[in-house]
Amino acid sequence: MNRIGLAGVLSAAVMTLTLAMPGAASAESKFQCKPDETYVMNVMVSAHPYWVPVYQGFKQAAAAMGCKTVFSGTPDYDIAKQIASFEQDLIKKPAGVLLHPMQADPFIEPINRAIENGTTVVTFAADSPKSKRVSYITSDNLAEAKFAAEEIVKQVGDDAEYGVLENPGQSNHDLRVTAFIDYLAKNYPKMKLVGRQASNQDANVANKAVASMLQANPNLKALWIPEAGSAEGAVAAVLEAKAKVLIMHADITPATLEQIKAGNIHMALSPNQGMQGYLGFVATFMAAHPELIDPFNDYKTSGYNPMSIPFADNGFAVITKENADSFDLNKYMQGRDPS
Numbered sequence: 001m002n003r004i005g006l007a008g009v010l011s012a013a014v015m016t017l018t019l020a021m022p023g024a025a026s027a028e029s030k031f032q033c034k035p036d037e038t039y040v041m042n043v044m045v046s047a048h049p050y051w052v053p054v055y056q057g058f059k060q061a062a063a064a065m066g067c068k069t070v071f072s073g074t075p076d077y078d079i080a081k082q083i084a085s086f087e088q089d090l091i092k093k094p095a096g097v098l099l100h101p102m103q104a105d106p107f108i109e110p111i112n113r114a115i116e117n118g119t120t121v122v123t124f125a126a127d128s129p130k131s132k133r134v135s136y137i138t139s140d141n142l143a144e145a146k147f148a149a150e151e152i153v154k155q156v157g158d159d160a161e162y163g164v165l166e167n168p169g170q171s172n173h174d175l176r177v178t179a180f181i182d183y184l185a186k187n188y189p190k191m192k193l194v195g196r197q198a199s200n201q202d203a204n205v206a207n208k209a210v211a212s213m214l215q216a217n218p219n220l221k222a223l224w225i226p227e228a229g230s231a232e233g234a235v236a237a238v239l240e241a242k243a244k245v246l247i248m249h250a251d252i253t254p255a256t257l258e259q260i261k262a263g264n265i266h267m268a269l270s271p272n273q274g275m276q277g278y279l280g281f282v283a284t285f286m287a288a289h290p291e292l293i294d295p296f297n298d299y300k301t302s303g304y305n306p307m308s309i310p311f312a313d314n315g316f317a318v319i320t321k322e323n324a325d326s327f328d329l330n331k332y333m334q335g336r337d338p339s
Helices: 002-019 051-064 079-091 105-116 141-156 171-187 203-216 228-241 254-261 273-288 329-333
Strands: 038-044 068-074 096-099 120-124 135-138 161-166 192-198 220-225 246-250 267-271 309-313 316-319
Touching (some): 038 079, 051 273, 051 329, 079 096, 079 105, 096 273, 105 120, 120 273, 135 273, 141 171, 141 220, 161 171, 161 203, 171 192, 171 220, 192 203, 203 228, 220 228, 228 246, 228 254, 254 267, 267 273, 273 309
Parallel strands (some): 038 096, 096 120, 120 135, 135 309, 161 192, 220 246
Antiparallel strands (some): 267 316
16 A cells, blocks of 8 residues: 555656646646755765765656755764754755665654654655654665575575675665575575675775685675675675675665676666655655645544655666666766756
8 A cells, every 4th residue: 555655646746747737837736846945865975876866866856846955964974973964954944854864763853853843754765664754765675685585596506605794773784684684594494694794885894804704614605785885895805815606785886887797796686766766755745745635544633644655665676787787877977967
């Protein structure tokens, strides 16, 4: 119901905009922003290339509704600094914030306070489920983990040694790793986990971690990594050791894309970033305008936002050597406004 709910809202918005007369959309459509109505997308590690297509999708949806957008966050991998940037955003009283919380629990109070003060919050890619955030937009991390597990077994067999890198504390990365390990343990009990180390999205840490794994486990056959930054360091360690290890990771960066093209990384599973941003904006806009929705439920008496969608799946793509050119960020950004 939740996924269908967002699809229905999006269809209604598109239909309304389509039926409006050219040049008169703002007068005829309720799916339009008021003058200076602004929406913010807030992230951590703001220079990471992952956010670029997400923000492009966010801006595309906003432009269709005549809304203003701001890209915000912190360049650091620091929860205190991201919360500070989020609170700075709130001073300008945006209508809504599409937020990627670095960690779930530290953001509970800031999110709840933002909503109480009139700024709606939707999370994406990572969540703060105990907060009052209205909706959560992401790829299906359980599906990603299952796909990765099945692909690795297909390539190296069901009786092999494997390792994982992880980024403890970020909800989507945690789920990608724990679900992967649990799936193999349940379905392929002969698969042996011989290395599990935290790299925290740091390529240098990942390089040292994988080098240690290879030294201690010369029969290591596969690695699963929940994000691309650590994969950059992992593939370097495997190449330096001249080892034969199948590498799969989630997300994508220009550096790992080149390694996929070279055949050094088997494949990547990347959320559909543009759709994540597009759906994220639509969900945030609708959360800020609940008066546009009158669902058949008890929202009026229970007091929650009728737009509330616990989870909407933006899907994920499988990136291989054959289709890697379709994920070239430089080509994608040609002719686009990066700001």
